[in-house]
Structure formats: C-alpha cells, structure tokens
Amino acid sequence: MTPTQTLPFDPPAADDALARRTIATVTWRLMPLLGLMYLIAYIDRQNISYAKLQMVGDLGLSESVYGLGASLFFLGYFLCEVPANVILERVGARLWFARIMATWGLVTVLLGFTQNTAMFYALRFLLGVAEAGFFPGVLFVLTLWFPQAHRAAMIGWFMIASALANAVGAAVGGALLDLDGTLGLKGWQWVFLSTGLPALVLAVVVLRALPDGPEAAPWLDRAGRDWLADTLLRERDTGGKVEHGNPFAALLDRRVWMLASVYVAFPLAAYGLSYWLPTVVRSFGVSNTVNGFINIIPWVVTGFALWWVPRHAARTAEQTWHVVGPGLVAAAALALSVVVPGSALKFACLCVAAAGIFSAQPVFWSLPPTFLKGASAAAGIAAINSVGNLGGFIAQNAVPMIRDRSGSDLVPMMFLSICLMLGACMVFVVLAALRRDASRRVADASGTAPEGIRHA
Template sequence: MASEIQDPESDLGRDTIRTVTLRLMPLLGLMYLVAYIDRQNISYAKLEMVGALGLSETAYGLGASLFFLGYFLFEVPANVFLERVGARIWFARIMFTWGLVTVLLGFTHGTAMFYVLRFLLGVAEAGFFPGVLFVLTLWFPQAHRGRMIGWFMIASAFANAIGAVVGGALLNLDGVLGFAGWQWVFLATGLPALLLAVVVLVALPDGPGVARWLAPAQRDWLVRTIEAERQEGGLTEHGNPFAALLDRRVQMLACVYIAFPLAAYGLSYWLPTVVKGFGVSSLANGFINVIPWLVTAFALWWVPRHAARTGATGQALTWHVVGPALVAAAALALSVVLPGNAVKFACLCVAAAGTFSAQPVFWTMPGTFLRGASAAAGIAAINSVGNLGGFVAQNAVPMIRDATSSDLVPMLFLSACLAAGAGLMVLVLSALRRDAARRSAPGDAATAG
C-alpha cells in the first residue's frame, strides 16, 4: 500500500483520479459557468442599460467595478468559513444569494440601486472561486491540480461564449411580458443559479472521505495520498488562518496576480462594445464573441496539460505562467496598431487565450507551501487582492475610452499592466522556488514566512 501512496500513476490511483474527475469536475464547472455568466451578463445588458438608466460610461464602469469591492472585503472570511462548515452547504448558500441578487438587478430603476446590487453581488459570490481552488486541494494530489484547475476554468471560457450568444439573443426579447431586453439578461441568467443551489445540496460531498461514489479502496488511497503530500511537503499551517494574510509568499502572489484579472475583466467586459463598433447587430455581436472564448477554452486545456506532461518544474514551470501572459500583452497592443477589423479581432482572441491560460499553473503555487485553513485563507487573499484588478479595469477602461473616444485604445493600458505583471511574476516565482528549496533542505523546518 505504501508504494500505491507514493505512485499517483498506479492503477488504483489512475482509476480514483478518473472517478473523481468525472463525478466532481462537471458539477464544479457548471457552477462556475453559471457564476461567470452572472458576473459577465452586465457587459451585454450594458448595450441597452446605459441609455435606459441614463448612465455615463464612467458611471457604468463604477457600478460594474463595485462587484470587486464587495468581493474583496468578504473573500477571505467566506473561504475560512467554507473550510469550517464544508463545501456543500457553503457553495449552495453562495449560489442562492448570487442568483437572487442577479434577478433583482433586472429590476434596477436608478444609479444608486445599480451600485448597491453590484456590490451585493460581489458579497454573495465572495469565496466561490478560491473556495473551489481550496476544495481541489482536498480531492486531487499536487501533480493533477494544474490540469483540474484548467478544466475548471474552461467553464469561464464557455460561460463567456454562452453568455455572448444568450446575451445578444435576450436583448432581442425587448418588450416581451413588459420587460426590456436588458432586464431579460438579468432575469434569465439569475434563475439557473437558484435552481443549481438545490443540486449542490444533493450532489456535492464535503470531501473524499464521505464520497459514497468512491469505492472504499479508492477513498483510502486518495485520503492517504493527499495526507502524505501534506506531511512530506513541509507545508505551513498557521495557528490562526488569518495569519496567512501576513505570509510574504501570499502577499507576493497577490500583488502580481492583480495583472491577470485586470486584463481579463477589462477585455471580457469591453469586448462586446469593441465588436459593436464594427457595425454589427446585437445578435451577430453575440455569435462573434463566441470565437475568442472557444480559443481560450483550447488554451486552458493545452497549457496546463503541456506543463503536466512535460513534467515542467522550476524555470520551465514559470514560463507556463509568464509565456502566455507576454503573448497576451503583445496581442492587446497589436489590436490597437494593426489595421482591419478582422486582424484586430484575431489579436483580441489571442489576448483572451493568453490571459486566461496563464492562470491554472499559477494557482497550483499556493498549494506548494500552505495547507488546511491557512491554504483556504491564503488562496482567498491572493484572489481577493488580485481581483482588485477587475475594479481598476472597470473604472480605467471606460475613462480611457471617454478621454480618447476610442474603443481600442484602452487595450494599450491592459497590455502595459499585463506585461508589467508578467515581468514581476518571474521574480516572485523565482523567490518561491528558493523558499521551497530551503524548506526541503534536511533539518530545516518550515516557517510561516
């Protein structure tokens, strides 16, 4: 049995990972798909909502960005609470509350209400994404996590693709049952979250030890394999999980991660507006916007898979994060300077793929030095601080657009931020490798940093 614990590619190990993947990842992916649609639906509602409510582009940007402020303030407490009460109850609560707030957004009648509901949507969803990243550390050995995070994040790409089609189609329901098209965007995308909350309560186990769909031998192998990694990896678990916020490794990762949500949300929120500037209808806009997210889905599958199959470690692993980010930064800049709508759109497709596909391997990093409640708090802190990039993007992009009267010039700002983040990422991941080498040295005890 000891050899099975040490060999994740044993027959029992492969069968167990396959079973967990097939039973767990579709549900988590569906949850993220619904969450992402509810987070991004405003980019399509905006096409009519701004005029209907008399909002300026800057006022819209502030309202959209308030989501990230609520997210930032409640992310870490939410993830610590998840670690204590379990994923099943906490994820169901998250889905119910964010679905309810999304539906209420369909009844927005003024700027103040728009601001309040966007803030509450961030509060409601706080803890979901980092919560899933933490839950994956309970279910998958380290060698498999990059690919699983990639599969999970593919849901965000499909959400953008589905949201593009559905958002454009829902706008055409203008006047049906007395609701405007932008209202239908919120009503139709909020209801699935409410329904899925019930599914989560029934179908999601809190951990492998209570998963009835795993055979006893599979449960035993998985629990012991993950526990062996925790004990042998020199991982840190603080007495108070909130102490993870003071861990310098968490702080470094949080700072450099800001560039990714900044570029991702700046691009995904603004892409429908850029395509509209090509002179297409709302329905055509939706279908055209499927393309970049299909390209992104492929990149999210390929990059972490390539990292895992090549056994990339050290500097090679770093470039699976930095490389896609630099490609995305270059593509964003080229989308502004190259002529032709088709060429500009192709550049934005590459930019989306690079921005998102850099993240799965990045998110394996916290699990290399934290465990338990400290991992839950640390992952949440990194995501919470990093998502302030979304707050910046949702204010900066509309302001740059208003100042330049160009839908594409804001892409230069996103490009510069992403390139700077990629450069800093090289330094931070190098520091983490040195820390890991120190912790694994014989006789050197792990410290909180």
C-alpha cells in the same frame, strides 16, 4: 492523466492502477458539477457587459458611472473573500456553495429591476458579497480531492467553464437584448432574469449532489478513499507546508502577497477585455444578436488554450514559462489590437489575448497550496484571489475613463497590455523567490540545513 509535476514521494507501483481509477472517478463525478457552477457564476458576472448596451441609455448612465457600478462587484468580493473561504473550510463545501449560488442568483434577478444609479451600485456591490469565496473555495476544495500533481490540469478543466460561460453568455446575451419589449420588459431586464434563475435552481442541485469531501462521497469505494487520504496526508506533511494557528495569519505571509501582486495583472486584463469586448465588436456595425455570436469565437480559442497549456506544462515539467509565456503573448496581442488595420485583424488579436490571459492561470493556481495547508491554505488562496481581483475594480474604472478621454474603444487595450506585460515579467522574480523558500524549508524540516542558516 498526465501529472503536472513530480510528486515529492514515489507511490508504490502496485498503487498505480488504484490511483488512476480513483482520480478518474473523482474527476468525472466532481468536475462537471463544479464546472457548471462556475459557468453559471461567470455568466452572472459577465451579463452586465451585454445589459450595458441598452441599460446605459434606459437608466441615463454615463460610461464612467456604468464602469464604477460594474467595478463595485469587485469591492464587495474583495472585502468578503477571505472570511468566506475560512467559513467554507469550517462548514463544508456543500452547504456553503449552495448558499453562495442562492444569494448570487437572487441578486442577479433583482438587478433586472434596477430603477436608478443608487440601486445599480448597491446591487453590484451585493453581488460581489454574495459570490465571494466561490472561485477560491473551489481551488481549496480541489486540494481536498486531488494530489498536487493533478491540480493544474483540474483547474484548467474548471476554468474552461469560464470560456464556455463567455461563449454562452455572448450568444444568449445578444439574443436576450433582442427580446426588448416582450412581456413589457426591456431587453437588458431579460438578460438579468434569464441568467439569475439558473443559479437558484443549481443551489438545490448542489445541496443534493455535492459531497463535503472524499469520506462523504458514496460513489468512491473504500480502497479509493484510503489511497486518496493517504496520498494527500503525505503531501501535506512533506515540504515544510505551514498551517497557522489562526488562519487569518496567512494574510501576513509574504509569499501570499508576492503571488497576489503578480496575479492582479491577469484579472485586470481579463475583465478589462471581456467586459468591453462586446462594445468593441459593436463598433464593427453589427446587430446585438450577431455581436453575441461573434463574441463566441474568442472563448472557443480560450477554451482550447485552457485545455492545452496545463498539459504542455505537465509534459515539460516546467511552470514559469507556462505562466509568463501566455501572459506576454496576450500583452503583445492587446497592443497589436490597437495598431493593426482592419476589424478582422483587430478581432483576431483580441482572440489571442483572451486565450493568453486565461490559459496562464491554471498553472499559476497550482502554486499556493504547495506552501500552505488546512485553513491557512483556504485563507491564503482567498487572499491572493481577492487582491488579484482588485484588478477587475481597476479595469472597470480605468478603461471607461481612458475610453471617455480618448474617444476610442481600442486605446484602453494599450493600458491593459502594459499592466499585463509588467505582471508577467514579475512572475520570474516571484517564482524564483518561492523556489528558494521551498528549498530552505525542506532543508530545515529534514535537518540538513547548516545550523547557522536554519529558520523557524
């Protein structure tokens, strides 16, 4: 496995074989389960994009009402994200992830019995509350299992599950809609019921199979545990990382807010695209089932990009362009999807856009743990993700408003393109500032900084 950046210390050569064996063991034992959890979680987020195709008409919802209801997920998510991650750091991943999955599965099933607008709003908000802490929780958990050099690749593997989820959701969502009338249920009801039940089952699996940390993993031998503990300890004690006495103090860390401010553009573009892609494809004049299968294509392309981009970042030892580059390519593709002629070219642009939006994120998410540790890292990661995911809230309200006023499914893509371009360009400024800050803190910690410019 190729590291994504140089470690701040050089492990002895004698440890190389042990390191490779330990990382490989942890990867194959941990990542498939985390990926499966994220796949189910992402399907339960995205199922509404397919249910919408029938649900809006059956419940008498307008496009704007639907957009607000869909966006309330992100409001609940935003409010509960940081507390959820702080609790995870205290009670452990096994118990907390099982709780998250059980509650989001239950709320998803209940969405299948939505009767009116108020119930739709309440359940979407509760779904955000239930799932809060999962994605940033996994990012924090990865800091307990993998040295910094391996995290971008692991986050890439983890996020491939989101691409698979969109592909599976696309195929299954369209087919479930065509079950309309089976057993007296609407097609959109089948969408929620069939995607909520797997989360309830997986909650039980998590309780039995997920260790809270390396020291509790029965499949990791003593030598591997000792090497991992020593490596992670030396990383935490190197480079001026901060752990606040109160983890919520991480919310006042300017570096957290700098990263959150640029990250918001990526979820905005991602959710704006993925929630509305089925509607765009439907304008091609295809059936629900064909719509679903066509929507597999963008996520296959995205899965490949999620695998390739972190590894290319590793080989070149470069981070900035592996965040900015995919973001700018995606912004250009979104803009082109509005102006190019023909359905095939428009759809090809949306495929490229999806790949760029998602593949920039693994390298981005390898950054926050480099300046925070412990509970502060848990809170900081959650803060960045919760603020960033307000982009989803913005997208779910702005995109339908733009669509209603323009009468086009493609014009909203221009709005997403501009937001993504601005966010990607600001990454240059933020990462440069983070590097200067890291250099200063290392110098302060080593006592090499001039007396007049040392900082507390």
